[in-house]
Amino acid sequence: MKLGIGTALGWVAIAAGSLLTIAMLSRFERPPIDSVQAGFRGTGMVENVNPRLLAALQAANVIPASLPALPAAGPKAGQVYKNVQVLGGLSVGEFTRLMASITTWVAPTQGCAYCHNPANMADDSRYTKVVARRMIQMVQHVNADWTAHVKETGVTCYTCHRGQPVPSRIWFNDPGPPRAGGYTESSFGMTHASAAAGDSALPYDPFTPFLQNADAIRVQGTTALPAGNGMGIRDAEWTYSLMMYFSDSLGVNCTYCHNTRSFGDWSQSTPQRVTAWHGIRMVRDLNENYLMKLHDVFPPNRLGPTGDAPKLACATCHQGVYKPLFGVSMLQGFPELAHPLQPAAAK
Ligand code: HEC
Numbered sequence: 001m002k003l004g005i006g007t008a009l010g011w012v013a014i015a016a017g018s019l020l021t022i023a024m025l026s027r028f029e030r031p032p033i034d035s036v037q038a039g040f041r042g043t044g045m046v047e048n049v050n051p052r053l054l055a056a057l058q059a060a061n062v063i064p065a066s067l068p069a070l071p072a073a074g075p076k077a078g079q080v081y082k083n084v085q086v087l088g089g090l091s092v093g094e095f096t097r098l099m100a101s102i103t104t105w106v107a108p109t110q111g112c113a114y115c116h117n118p119a120n121m122a123d124d125s126r127y128t129k130v131v132a133r134r135m136i137q138m139v140q141h142v143n144a145d146w147t148a149h150v151k152e153t154g155v156t157c158y159t160c161h162r163g164q165p166v167p168s169r170i171w172f173n174d175p176g177p178p179r180a181g182g183y184t185e186s187s188f189g190m191t192h193a194s195a196a197a198g199d200s201a202l203p204y205d206p207f208t209p210f211l212q213n214a215d216a217i218r219v220q221g222t223t224a225l226p227a228g229n230g231m232g233i234r235d236a237e238w239t240y241s242l243m244m245y246f247s248d249s250l251g252v253n254c255t256y257c258h259n260t261r262s263f264g265d266w267s268q269s270t271p272q273r274v275t276a277w278h279g280i281r282m283v284r285d286l287n288e289n290y291l292m293k294l295h296d297v298f299p300p301n302r303l304g305p306t307g308d309a310p311k312l313a314c315a316t317c318h319q320g321v322y323k324p325l326f327g328v329s330m331l332q333g334f335p336e337l338a339h340p341l342q343p344a345a346a347k
Pocket residue numbers: 080081082083084085086087088099100102103106107111112113114115116121122128129130132133134
């Protein structure tokens with residue numbers, strides 16, 4: 001049989017169409033799906049949970065065993081060691097327990113030498129030690145000053161690191177793929193599938209404007225007629241990209257925070273939206289005052305495509321769960337991470 005080019009193209013189109021269908025279907029989860037009502041009846045405020053995926057998520061979010069607490073009595077680390085700038089107020093026992101815990105949380109396979117020069121523990125020549133010292137201060141700051149978000153649950157190094165030196169869900173400024181000139185030169189930050197925006201074709205870097213800079217996340221008009229609202233469709237697309245990222249980071253629907261009949265209306269939103277509002281401000285603070293300030297400490301291979309420092313966002317702590325580690329607090333066993341410590345008395 002002789003095939004015309006048209007017929008051949010037809011078959012190619014059918015084959016491509018079938019592959020696309022299969023690819024799309026594999027994005028859907030098979031029933032049954034459990035659902036939990038989370039708001040007024042008839043408003044669609046419901047959370048869907050796939051029990052088969054939940055088991056794996058729970059298994060991945062079990063906290064590691066903590067070492068037993070050690071007495072606060074005895075000489076202080078600040079008096080015994082040479083170069084302790086943040087944890088000097090701890091007893092030597094407490095200090096050693098924290099060092100061992102930090103090692104299992106951040107560098108379990110690499111060990112103490114990931115941060116330390118084994119020949120001289122006081123030496124600050126490894127950048128990882130300098131970063132770690134600042135991270136200890138960051139954790140104390142989050143737990144002391146951002147309780148509007150982290151409540152009493154708080155965070156430890158493990159919340160983000162999960163046994164690896166570089167947390168899995170960090171981000172960099174994304175310049176996008178290289179583009180040809182002319183009409184295609186500007187994509188307005190979108191038009192190709194973006195993992196950051198929940199695999200949608202919405203703008204692929206929702207982080208830089210909203211979680212590094214403080215662009216307003218306000219697009220809806222508050223009046224019936226479009227008066228006084230300077231936000232356009234493009235602003236809405238950036239906002240939606242960020243919101244897709246929120247949902248993805250927490251493993252929830254939009255209705256976890258919003259009543260979708262009016263996304264912007266706080267009086268109809270859930271309490272979780274208020275927690276999220278504080279979370280946005282917390283993330284900006286941590287990026288600006290901790291991660292970005294460490295820019296010159298990080299080696300070039302840790303910087304992003306435009307030379308920017310690594311940054312964190314919702315998923316860095318949450319990792320797909322509405323509360324990191326399903327709300328189990330590791331902080332209770334580590335009171336030294338709950339707030340900045342008093343410096344040790346001089347020798
Ligand atoms: C993730 C990085 C990291 C790891 C891993 C780590 N440490 Fe540390 N260590 C630090 C930081 C940061 C300081 C300084 C703390 C400060 O300034 O308050 C420090 C300080 C010390 C000091 C004080 C040294 C001096 O004389 O000033 C000792 C001792 C120490 N660590 C022991 C250990 C031991 C033992 C291990 C392995 C079980 C370990 N550390 C693992 C980051 C780390």
